[in-house]
Amino acid sequence: MKAPFEPKILAFCCNWCAYSGADLAGTSRLQYPPNVKIVRVMCSGRVDPGHILRAFETGVDGILVAGCHPGDCHYISGNERAEERIETAKAVAEIIGIGEDRIRLEWISASEGLRFAEVIEDFIKEIRVKGPSPAGGDA
Amino acid sequence: MELDEAVRDTNVQMCYSCGKCTLACPLTHDDHIYSPRRIVETILAHGEEGISPAEMWECLTCNACSTYCPSDVKFPAFVREIRGELVKDGSYGECSHAGILHSLMRLMAGGQVKQKRLEWLDDSLETSPRSNVLLFVGCAPYYDAVLSEHGSHTETTKSAVKLLNSIGIKPRLLKDEVCCGHDMLWTGETETFEDLERINTERINKSKVKKIIFTCPECYDTFKENYKDLREDIELHHLAQFLGDRIDDLEFKENGKKVTFQDSCRLGRFQGIYEPPRDLLLAVPGLELVEMEDNRKKSVCCGTSCWMNCDQESKRIQVERLEEASTIADMMITACPKCLIHYRCAMDGQSKLDTDVKDLFVMLAESLEP
Numbered sequence: 001m002k003a004p005f006e007p008k009i010l011a012f013c014c015n016w017c018a019y020s021g022a023d024l025a026g027t028s029r030l031q032y033p034p035n036v037k038i039v040r041v042m043c044s045g046r047v048d049p050g051h052i053l054r055a056f057e058t059g060v061d062g063i064l065v066a067g068c069h070p071g072d073c074h075y076i077s078g079n080e081r082a083e084e085r086i087e088t089a090k091a092v093a094e095i096i097g098i099g100e101d102r103i104r105l106e107w108i109s110a111s112e113g114l115r116f117a118e119v120i121e122d123f124i125k126e127i128r129v130k131g132p133s134p135a136g137g138d139a
Numbered sequence: 140m141e142l143d144e145a146v147r148d149t150n151v152q153m154c155y156s157c158g159k160c161t162l163a164c165p166l167t168h169d170d171h172i173y174s175p176r177r178i179v180e181t182i183l184a185h186g187e188e189g190i191s192p193a194e195m196w197e198c199l200t201c202n203a204c205s206t207y208c209p210s211d212v213k214f215p216a217f218v219r220e221i222r223g224e225l226v227k228d229g230s231y232g233e234c235s236h237a238g239i240l241h242s243l244m245r246l247m248a249g250g251q252v253k254q255k256r257l258e259w260l261d262d263s264l265e266t267s268p269r270s271n272v273l274l275f276v277g278c279a280p281y282y283d284a285v286l287s288e289h290g291s292h293t294e295t296t297k298s299a300v301k302l303l304n305s306i307g308i309k310p311r312l313l314k315d316e317v318c319c320g321h322d323m324l325w326t327g328e329t330e331t332f333e334d335l336e337r338i339n340t341e342r343i344n345k346s347k348v349k350k351i352i353f354t355c356p357e358c359y360d361t362f363k364e365n366y367k368d369l370r371e372d373i374e375l376h377h378l379a380q381f382l383g384d385r386i387d388d389l390e391f392k393e394n395g396k397k398v399t400f401q402d403s404c405r406l407g408r409f410q411g412i413y414e415p416p417r418d419l420l421l422a423v424p425g426l427e428l429v430e431m432e433d434n435r436k437k438s439v440c441c442g443t444s445c446w447m448n449c450d451q452e453s454k455r456i457q458v459e460r461l462e463e464a465s466t467i468a469d470m471m472i473t474a475c476p477k478c479l480i481h482y483r484c485a486m487d488g489q490s491k492l493d494t495d496v497k498d499l500f501v502m503l504a505e506s507l508e509p
């Protein structure tokens with residue numbers, strides 16, 4: 001029998017807000033599904049659409065990019081850059097047939113451990129409904 | 140490594156060290172020497188040990204060297220062969236744009252994705268799913284998304300349809316076309332290239348297509364030189380050459396611009412198509428065509444190839460070329476999407492460059508009589 005589909009999620013979290021938020025979720029012993037692998041980046045603006053497509057190429061089903069809330073970016077406007085870059089990544093994902101809704105951008109502050117857990121849970125739920133990424137791969 | 144074979148196939152052993160290649164190479168100038176002569180000599184003397192991967196990735200594969208080689212050494216083809224071996228050993232060049240274009244090519248080669256690559260089509264453009272003339276779109280829809288700051292690239296494809304319509308042709312477009320594989324072939328990802336080749340060949344062979352028209356010189360060159368199993372009765376044309384043969388059927392309105400033409404390496408030195416784009420420009424009444432000093436087979440590369448190793452040498456080549464163009468013309472015209480993108484990129488932040496870079500087909504479509 002085929003094993004039920006378990007989405008593979010990759011989350012790029014900025015060092016200053018989202019990653020600390022994820023850390024807080026951990027230290028507060030909040031539960032969230034184990035389907036997510038976190039990559040810590042210094043700023044959400046560092047995540048290039050190329051990194052996102054490369055992740056899909058290797059078999060990821062959904063990608064979350066999480067940074068500081070608008071106005072709170074440690075590097076002042078890195079998260080604005082992230083917004084532009086995610087837009088590009090989404091446009092590309094649409095044309096290649098992966099679908100833009102497999103990419104999500106969220107703002108999560110260092111104190112929002114609960115929100116981090118909720119965002120992850122919600123995203124996994126959504127990707128579970130969508131099924132495996134058409135890009136294949138075996139990450 | 141199959142070094143002996145690569146040396147034999149590309150005539151490398153025939154080198155007699157004249158150095159003409161190094162003189163022709165755009166990467167060589169006052170404070171930077173890139174020497175295909177030395178590279179060839181070192182490899183002949185030391186075999187595999189003589190290969191420097193960094194040098195193998197730096198070459199632009201622009202074919203300027205081979206054009207002047209009296210001994211018919213095919214240096215770019217040699218570089219391509221060696222890159223194939225380097226990739227097997229895990230060495231790779233530096234990808235521009237975080238490798239997004241390479242990822243897209245591999246995803247298309249997987250053959251599973253259902254692309255939405257024809258969203259740019261609009262009602263003013265006439266196409267026909269039953270036509271036996273196929274317009275190969277290439278990667279323009281992806282360039283629009285990834286490189287939007289350097290203009291619209293489906294504008295070229297739209298213009299191509301418009302120009303074909305104006306001579307009574309409603310081309311067919313394939314919604315499941317994949318990348319031609321040029322960049323995968325030239326970056327040594329041979330297996331990915333073969334997957335792309337197979338997918339396109341199967342989809343085209345089973346259609347009733349008799350002619351394929353390309354706007355991109357790289358797609359044209361790749362289909363012509365590297366696709367082995369395409370149905371034999373299919374004719375391949377670059378649009379410049381195709382329209383060049385039908386020049387009397389095209390009617391253009393007055394355009395008083397002064398332009399210069401940038402020959403791309405695949406269209407020019409690889410395929411020898413130099414005059415058709417110029418004939419087309421001269422068919423536009425009032426348009427003045429002036430030549431840069433290095434034109435036709437002496438043309439200078441756009442500075443980077445296959446979306447890799449874009450560096451300060453690339454920028455130097457681009458800026459020098461644009462400076463020359465801007466001193467003689469209002470606009471540089473090219474018939475290659477990559478030349479267009481890389482030159483436009485170099486123009487960013489260079490306010491002293493008082494010129495514009497435009498695609499040949501966009502320029503021609505704008506000049507059509509309504």
Ligand code: SF4
Pocket residue numbers: 160163164165166173175197198199200201202203204205214215
């Ligand atoms: S192909 Fe172009 S860049 Fe490469 S060695 Fe020859 S002239 Fe130089």
Ligand code: SF4
Pocket residue numbers: 153154155156157158159160161175176179204207208209210211212
């Ligand atoms: S031009 Fe040809 S023969 Fe002369 S050094 Fe270069 S590769 Fe050798």
Ligand code: SF4
Pocket residue numbers: 235236286443446447449450453480481482484485
């Ligand atoms: S020149 Fe071309 S490869 Fe280099 S950064 Fe600009 S668009 Fe990218």
